[in-house]
Structures are given as C-alpha cells and as structure tokens.
Amino acid sequence: MHRHPEVARLETAPQPAGLKRIAIDPLTRVEGHGKVTLLQDAEHRIQQARLHIVEFRGFEKFIQGRPYWELPVMVQRLCGICPVSHHLAAAKATDQLVGVDQLTPTAEKVRRLMHLGQTLQSHALHFFHLSSPDLLFGFDDAVAHRNIVGVIQDHPEIAKQGVLLRKYGQEVIRVTSGKRIHGTGAIPGGVNKALTAAERDYLLADVEQMIAWGETAVQLMKRVFLSNADYHYRFGAVDANTLSLVGPDGAFELYHGGLRARDPDGGEIFDYQDYRQYEELLREEIKPWSYMKFPFIASLGPARGWYRVGPLARVNNCERFATPLAEQEREDFRAAGEGRPLQAALATHWARLIELLYCAEGIQELLHDPDLLGTDLLVSGERRSRGIGVVEAPRGTLFHHYEIDEDGLVRKANLIVSTTNNNQAMNASIRQVAAHYLDGHELTEPLLNHIEVAIRAYDPCLSCATHAMGRMPLELELVDAAGCCLDRLYKGPDGRVERLVEGADGALVGGGA
Amino acid sequence: MNLANSFRLDGREIPFQPGQTLMDAALAAGAYIPHLCHNPELAPHGSCRVCVVRVGGRLVSACTAPAAAGLEVASDTPDIQASRRAILQMLFVEGNHICPACEKTGACQLQAVAYYVGMLEPHFTHFFPRRDVDASHPDYVIDFNRCILCELCVRASRDLDGKHVFAISGRGIDSRLVIESPTGKLGDSAFAATDRAAHVCPVGAILPKRGAYSVPIGQRLYDREPISQVGDVAANEGRARS
Numbered sequence: 001m002h003r004h005p006e007v008a009r010l011e012t013a014p015q016p017a018g019l020k021r022i023a024i025d026p027l028t029r030v031e032g033h034g035k036v037t038l039l040q041d042a043e044h045r046i047q048q049a050r051l052h053i054v055e056f057r058g059f060e061k062f063i064q065g066r067p068y069w070e071l072p073v074m075v076q077r078l079c080g081i082c083p084v085s086h087h088l089a090a091a092k093a094t095d096q097l098v099g100v101d102q103l104t105p106t107a108e109k110v111r112r113l114m115h116l117g118q119t120l121q122s123h124a125l126h127f128f129h130l131s132s133p134d135l136l137f138g139f140d141d142a143v144a145h146r147n148i149v150g151v152i153q154d155h156p157e158i159a160k161q162g163v164l165l166r167k168y169g170q171e172v173i174r175v176t177s178g179k180r181i182h183g184t185g186a187i188p189g190g191v192n193k194a195l196t197a198a199e200r201d202y203l204l205a206d207v208e209q210m211i212a213w214g215e216t217a218v219q220l221m222k223r224v225f226l227s228n229a230d231y232h233y234r235f236g237a238v239d240a241n242t243l244s245l246v247g248p249d250g251a252f253e254l255y256h257g258g259l260r261a262r263d264p265d266g267g268e269i270f271d272y273q274d275y276r277q278y279e280e281l282l283r284e285e286i287k288p289w290s291y292m293k294f295p296f297i298a299s300l301g302p303a304r305g306w307y308r309v310g311p312l313a314r315v316n317n318c319e320r321f322a323t324p325l326a327e328q329e330r331e332d333f334r335a336a337g338e339g340r341p342l343q344a345a346l347a348t349h350w351a352r353l354i355e356l357l358y359c360a361e362g363i364q365e366l367l368h369d370p371d372l373l374g375t376d377l378l379v380s381g382e383r384r385s386r387g388i389g390v391v392e393a394p395r396g397t398l399f400h401h402y403e404i405d406e407d408g409l410v411r412k413a414n415l416i417v418s419t420t421n422n423n424q425a426m427n428a429s430i431r432q433v434a435a436h437y438l439d440g441h442e443l444t445e446p447l448l449n450h451i452e453v454a455i456r457a458y459d460p461c462l463s464c465a466t467h468a469m470g471r472m473p474l475e476l477e478l479v480d481a482a483g484c485c486l487d488r489l490y491k492g493p494d495g496r497v498e499r500l501v502e503g504a505d506g507a508l509v510g511g512g513a
Numbered sequence: 514m515n516l517a518n519s520f521r522l523d524g525r526e527i528p529f530q531p532g533q534t535l536m537d538a539a540l541a542a543g544a545y546i547p548h549l550c551h552n553p554e555l556a557p558h559g560s561c562r563v564c565v566v567r568v569g570g571r572l573v574s575a576c577t578a579p580a581a582a583g584l585e586v587a588s589d590t591p592d593i594q595a596s597r598r599a600i601l602q603m604l605f606v607e608g609n610h611i612c613p614a615c616e617k618t619g620a621c622q623l624q625a626v627a628y629y630v631g632m633l634e635p636h637f638t639h640f641f642p643r644r645d646v647d648a649s650h651p652d653y654v655i656d657f658n659r660c661i662l663c664e665l666c667v668r669a670s671r672d673l674d675g676k677h678v679f680a681i682s683g684r685g686i687d688s689r690l691v692i693e694s695p696t697g698k699l700g701d702s703a704f705a706a707t708d709r710a711a712h713v714c715p716v717g718a719i720l721p722k723r724g725a726y727s728v729p730i731g732q733r734l735y736d737r738e739p740i741s742q743v744g745d746v747a748a749n750e751g752r753a754r755s
Contacts, residue, residue: 065646067654069725074614178730182613185729193729378727407648407700408722 004238006435007428008303012289013039013048024448029130029147031081031461036430036451044441049434051427051455053292053419060413068097068387068404072186075400075415079461081125083182084118084173085393085418088255089400091186092389096276097404098188099381106374107190110176112255113366114185115391117172119254120210120359122394123311123352124169126459127217128162131349134453135224140446158220161213165356168203168210172363175199190378200367207364211325214357218329221353225346226336234436236345236429236454239264241297241305242313243421245392246272250319252326252358254392260317261297261307266341269297275390278399284416294424295416306424309396310458311351316341321354323361329354345429345457352459383408393418395459419460429454520584522546522566529580536564536576539588545741546588547597547626549715550663551576552747555672561663563597563626594630601627602636607686609641609658610716616725617717619733623661625740647692649700652722653711660690660718665747670710678704690718712750 013019016039025035032053039048059078063071072090076083088111095103103111133146136155144150152159170180175195177183185191225232241264245257250272258272259281273281284293285302296305307313316337321327333350336342342351366372389400396418403412419426433454438447519528520535522544529538534557539546550561559577566575567587575588587593604610604623612618644657662681667690670678678699682691694702704710711719730736734749743749 067646067648067656067722067725070614070616073616073726077614183730184726187726192727408654409646409648 004428004432006431007238010046010049010431010434011427016048019047022443022448024451027452027455029133029452029456030459031079034455034460036455038434038438038443038451040443044439044443046434046439049427049431049451050289051423051430052290060415063410063413066410068094068402068408068410069188071400071402071410072188073182073184076182078415078417080181081461082118082122082394084114084177085391085398086400087177087183087186088115089389089391089393089398090402091188092256092391093387093400093402094188095389096387097384097402099384100189100379101381102379103190104374104376104379105371106194107377107379108255109366109369109371110191110194111186113195113363113372114173114176115255116359116362116366117169117176119169119394120214120356120363121166121169121173122459123356123359124162124165126394127221127349127353127356128159128165130459131456132158132162134449134456135221135346135349139449139453143445143449146449161216165210165213165217165360168206169359172203175203187378189380192377194374194377195372197373200372203363204367207360207367210360211357211364214353214360215325218350218353218357221350222329222332225344225350232346233344235450236433236457237343238345238425238428238432239343240313240425240428241269241300241307242317242341243297243307243309243397244314244317245275245390245397246318247322248272252314252318252321252330252355256391259390259397262317262341264341264343266316269299275399276388278388278390278401278416282416284420290423292420292423293416295421296424306428307421308425309418309421310348310394311355312342312348313396314392315351315354321358323358323365325361326354326358329357345454348457348459395419395461396421417461419458422458422460426455426458426460429457517582520580520582520586522586523589527580527586533580534576535566535568535573535578535580535584535586538580539575545629546575547629547740548576548745549622549626549661550665552665552669552713552745554709554747555665555668555713558664558668561661562600565593565596567593597630598627598632599636601630601632602634604661605632605635606637606639607642608660609639609644611658615659615717616720617659619730619736620728620746621717621735622715622740622746625735625743628735629740647699648722649696649698650702650704650722651700652706653699653704654720654722655690655692655699656718656720657690658718659716661716662688662690663715665713665715666690666710666719669713670704670708673709676703676708676710678702678708678710713747715746 019039019041022038023035027034034051034053037050038046041047059075063074071094072087075090076087078086129148132151137146137150174180177185185193241261243261245253246260247253247257259275260271261269263269270281281298282295283298284295286293296302297307315330315333321330333354386403391398398418399416401414402410405411430451433450437450441447519526522539525544527538527542527544536546536551546564548564550558551564557576559574562574564575565572568584612624618624647655664681667679667681670676677693680691680693681688683689692699692702735743
C-alpha cells in the first residue's frame with residue numbers, strides 16, 4: 001500500500017545479480033515449513049525481502065473423486081494444530097451438499113463448543129509455547145534460552161498455565177469429537193454425538209480456572225505491549241485492510257456469520273456479505289516466486305486490496321464481544337488504537353489473548369446450555385452440487401469450497417486457508433521490519449529473529465502438522481557479487497550459533513560467533 | 514468332554530461335530546482364529562491364508578481343514594502370528610488403506626485383525642495403485658482402493674442372492690473385482706441394498722451411501738474390545754458402521 005513504500009519496493013530487487021542472499025530457512029517456532037530470503041547489497045542495504053512457503057499441500061487435487069461425506073474427516077488432516085477448523089469448514093460445506101441450511105440447536109452448539117475448544121488450545125499453544133519467549137526475554141535473548149524450555153525455567157507458573165490451557169481446549173475437542181486430534185464429531189447435516197451430563201460436568205469443573213488464566217494472560221500481554229509502547233506500535237506495523245466473519249449485529253464471531261472487510265482507518269469496504277459469494281468478493285493473484293497465492297479484495301485490485309485476517313483483524317473488525325470480560329478487554333484494546341484500528345504486528349498477540357479469554361467464557365456459557373445434552377443431532381434435505389463453508393480458524397478466515405457430481409463424488413475443491421489470506425500482510429510486515437531494523441547492518445542472529453518475530457505474530461500455519469520449535473538447524477551464507485562466500489553462520493540443533501569460515505584447504509572451520 | 518470328538522487348539526480342548534472344520538469348531542467353542550475370507554454362511558474359501566494353523570507339523574488353513582479327534586493344533590504361536598502379520602502387511606500396501614480418514618475405521622475387520630496379530634505399521638513399500646470409486650448406485654458405493662479380494666461379495670451374490678453381480682478378473686497381482694453389468698458400473702447391475710452381498714464386506718470396499726461416521730469414536734464396533742471378543746463385521750451387521 002502507498003503508506004508503506006518499502007512493501008512494494010522490497011518485493012523484487014531491481015538488479016538482483018551480485019546481491020548477497022541470506023535465507024532464514026526454516027523459520028522457527030511457526031507451524032509448518034517456510035523460509036525468508038533477503039537480498040543485501042555491498043553496503044548491507046536490503047534490496048528484497050520475501051516470505052516463501054516451501055510445502056505443497058495437494059489436498060484440492062487428491063480429494064477429487066472421493067465421496068463428499070469423507071471431506072470433514074479427510075481434509076482436517078491438512079493440519080495437526082487446528083484440524084477442527086478444517087473439519088468444521090468442510091462440515092459446513094457438506095451441510096449444504098445434503099441440503100441443510102439450519103442445523104438442530106444441539107448440533108450447532110456442539111460444533112460451536114468444539115470450535116471454541118480448539119481456538120483456545122491453538123491460541124494457548126501459540127502464545128505460551130511459540131511466542132512468549134520473544135516477548136518475555138526480548139528478541140535478542142540468547143537463542144538457547146529463547147524457547148519454551150527457558151520459559152519453564154524462568155516463569156514456571158506462566159508455562160504451566162500455557163500447558164494446562166492447551167490441555168483443557170484439547171479435552172473440549174475430545175469430548176465433542178471423540179479424539180483430541182482428528183476426531184469425527186461433525187457429519188453432513190449435524191453431529192454424531194452430544195454431550196452427556198458427566199462430560200459436561202467434567203468440563204465445567206475447570207472452566208473458571210481457565211477464564212482466570214485467560215484473564216491473567218491478557219493482562220500480561222497488555223503490560224508487555226504498553227510497557228514499550230512506542231516500539232511495539234511501530235514494529236512490523238503495516239496499514240492493512242481487514243477481513244473477518246461477524247455476527248448479524250457486528251459482534252465477534254468464530255463459527256458462522258457474514259464477511260466484513262474494512263480499510264486501515266476502519267471504513268467499510270463491505271459488510272455482512274454471504275460467504276457463499278466469496279468468489280465475487282475476493283480474487284487470488286499468483287506471483288512467480290511463491291507457491292502460495294495472494295488473495296485480494298476484488299473491488300480494490302491486487303495492489304490495494306490485500307488484507308489481514310486473524311485475531312488482529314477480528315478484534316479490530318467487530319463491534320463487541322458477547323462475553324463480559326473479553327468485551328471489557330476489547331475496549332482497552334480499542335482505546336490503545338487512539339481512534340484507528342491497531343495495525344501493529346505485535347498487537348496481534350494482545351488480540352489473540354482477548355480471543356482466548358472469550359473462548360474460555362464462551363465455553364462456560366455453552367456448558368450451561370441444556371441444548372448441549374439434546375438428542376436431535378441430524379437433519380437432511382435435498383442434495384445440492386455445491387457447498388461453501390467458512391469459519392474463523394484461529395489464524396483467520398478459512399474457506400472450503402466443494403462441487404460434487406450427481407453420484408456424490410468431489411469434482412472440484414478450492415481451499416483458501418487463513419495463512420494464504422495473510423500472505424501479503426506477512427510479506428508486508430517482514431519488509432517493514434527489514435527496512436527499519438536490518439537495513440544497513442551486517443546480519444546477526446538477533447536481527448534475523450526480528451523477521452521471525454514479525455512472522456510469528458501472524459501465527460502462520462505454513463502447511464500442516466509439522467513443527468519447528470526453534471531447534472531446527474539453520475545455515476546463513478553471505479555471497480558477494482562475484483559469487484564468493486564471504487561469511488557463513490550455522491545454527492545447530494542445540495540453538496548454538498557458529499561462524500563457519502572457509503579455510504585455505506576449503507574445509508569449513510568452526511569459529512566463535 | 515468326549516475326547517473322541519475333540520481336538521486341542523493351543524492346549525485347549527475343542528469339541529466338534531462331524532463335518533465341522535477346525536474354524537467352525539473353534540468359533541463355536543468361543544476360541545478365536547483370525548480370518549478374513551471366512552464367513553460361516555458361505556462355503557469355505559481358504560484364500561486369505563490368515564487362518565493358517567499348524568497341525569502335526571503341517572500348515573493348513575483352519576477354515577478348510579476338517580476337524581478330527583486328537584489333533585494338536587497350534588494357532589497363537591510367535592511364528593504363525595509373524596506370518597499372519599506379514600500377510601496383513603502385504604494386504605495393506607497392495608491397496609490404498611488410509612485408515613485415519615476411512616469411514617470404516619474402528620469397525621473394519623482388516624484393521625481389527627491387524628491389531629489382533631500385532632501389526633502396527635505397514636512395513637512394505639506401498640504400491641499406491643490407481644483404483645476407482647464407483648458411486649453409480651443410488652444406495653451403495655464401491656471403493657476399489659480397499660478391496661482385499663476375499664471374494665465374500667462374489668460368493669454371497671452367487672450363492673445366497675443368486676445374482677452373480679461380482680467376479681474376480683485377471684490373474685495374480687493383476688486380479689481385481691469386477692461387476693457384471695453392461696457398463697461395468699454397480700448402478701447398472703442387478704445389485705440391491707437388500708442383497709446379502711451388500712452386507713458381507715469385511716473392509717470399507719462396499720458401503721452404504723448414508724450414515725458414514727455416524728457412530729462416535731469410542732462406540733464403534735472394535736473400539737472397546739478386540740475382534741476375538743466382538744466377532745466378524747458381517748456377524749455384527751447393523752452396528753458395524755463407523
């Protein structure tokens with residue numbers, strides 16, 4: 001966008017030949033595999049910064065020819081962190097395939113409970129396990145310490161809360177779908193089980209504690225953010241359009257609603273649009289350097305129409321939360337924006353934890369609803385050939401679109417996952433960080449971690465189920481214009497960074513870094 | 514117990530009626546010998562080789578070997594279980610058995626027998642054959658990816674339904690299940706949902722089109738007890754669907 005000239009300028013270096021290429025490969029403490037490449041000139045000026053996703057998903061292809069009723073169970077295998085999102089998005093699409101527009105109250109509430117449980121666990125995992133080391137210890141903390149083990153050592157109570165919040169969310173998923181990961185609860189037209197009174201009571205026993213810990217986590221993040229407000233407002237901040245589902249009254253919504261898009265100042269682009277019309281609202285651009293598409297708002301075009309999804313977008317986009325504590329926190333969050341939606345990358349953590357609190361409160365509210373123990377689980381209708389299901393996954397808006405033939409076999413599938421929606425926003429944030437913090441410097445591990453911190457704020461799920469927990473080996477090379485290797489840094493599986501210098505005989509020699 | 518009409522299976526005395534096979538007598542006595550192609554409603558077939566036992570130093574299929582007084586039959590021994598595991602491992606890689614997403618998981622005889630004999634990984638290189646799904650019938654779907662060529666549907670259609678809807682075509686590794694109809698499609702055959710052939714498949718190859726995943730995890734056929742306690746899929750028809 002024009003407010004951030006570096007976003008467009010750093011996409012493609014005008015003369016890449018002879019520039020040093022630095023790769024952060026793989027990115028650590030994110031879900032899945034990805035890398036960042038930077039091109040620097042001889043004066044260390046950043047000329048290009050790109051986020052690449054190096055995995056191939058292939059699901060859209062290999063589910064062709066499969067029966068539609070397999071979709072919610074099969075497609076959730078895309079991911080091991082938030083499979084429930086794919087399970088529910090596919091289930092909502094297959095509801096339409098079996099001619100159902102309205103589930104029974106029991107079925108809808110069991111699905112909503114499952115979704116709240118998974119958003120709770122996914123947010124807890126991301127904040128406590130993946131991101132809190134950067135926020136508690138600083139971006140330049142020793143790499144061997146800047147991880148979940150360091151958090152356990154220095155802040156055992158915080159680490160414990162993270163683990164137990166996640167466990168609680170996983171238990172909600174197990175009770176509603178049969179398994180903590182990859183269950184079968186949602187089926188076309190409803191669910192295969194409700195809760196028993198014993199299951200409800202089991203979950204009720206700990207829910208107050210989860211709300212209390214959720215509240216503590218929001219306060220912690222708010223303190224961290226506001227304690228160094230000037231820096232945090234600027235770091236990775238890019239003005240972006242926002243996209244999310246909202247309820248009919250503009251309330252925060254994760255499971256079902258209409259699509260709302262707003263500009264960086266909070267002005268309406270469209271509101272409460274039927275997501276089954278998503279193809280008219282959104283388009284996807286392909287760039288030659290990335291396997292991941294770049295979606296944009298059709299009416300604005302690719303240059304101005306890219307947008308952000310996920311916690312920051314959702315909390316900025318909604319008018320209110322339906323639960324009291326989360327709503328109170330949203331008001332503080334909104335006030336921090338001083339009349340504008342907050343655009344800071346690290347405000348995403350704050351928004352994410354407000355959502356976590358909302359999930360805990362929402363679970364408690366649902367557990368007191370007698371419909372959750374109902375017996376009316378399934379409805380059916382007249383078969384249709386097209387189904388489009390959309391939910392707000394932990395990481396943002398998730399689209400599943402299926403078309404089937406008259407025998408019920410999948411003819412066509414299109415998935416736009418949350419991280420794809422955030423593709424350009426993440427690229428914009430890393431270019432902002434590269435331009436403001438790396439430009440003109442010789443690159444060091446802490447500086448490179450600034451790039452990763454910006455990416456982590458988005459909690460990208462770079463594809464599915466694979467985890468890089470800050471312990472993946474990493475090698476950085478500086479190559480001069482003539483192609484000679486000037487410098488080589490190696491980060492080992494133990495997190496130790498070594499400078500590898502090429503000796504006279506060509507062998508690599510470890511040196512102090 | 515009349516020892517004149519009994520044999521010993523893994524040291525346990527098993528009574529039998531004249532004309533019974535080792536399998537018939539063992540199952541009647543509540544002793545489980547793992548099997549896939551056997552169904553007491555149909556003539557013994559002896560093709561899957563999972564029920565092979567050792568009798569007097571010879572390996573025989575329990576579903577075809579006649580019971581005889583005084584036989585010493587070994588079934589649950591390390592070497593026999595190892596050969597059963599190998600047979601199952603070959604079956605798993607020969608087709609496309611994607612248990613995690615399969616609607617039959619938890620209620621599948623192939624899976625349950627594999628667990629029973631301690632097969633926990635496929636071991637051999639997957640063939641990943643390209644096979645079709647035939648969803649042309651209004652009530653039933655056939656996923657050829659999961660067919661193990663046990664011929665239960667072939668025999669049930671021929672011997673119980675009198676229809677000859679199914680047959681095995683080709684030889685050796687090229688053997689495949691085919692459908693007797695002008696197009697080769699199930700929808701154009703004489704197959705009906707009420708056929709016995711619709712209710713004997715031990716795997717997820719022949720399935721009704723409605724009701725997938727409707728039994729919650731934890732309540733599926735083999736979720737709580739092993740197949741040695743629960744029995745075959747066909748014997749539990751009606752609650753076998755996952």
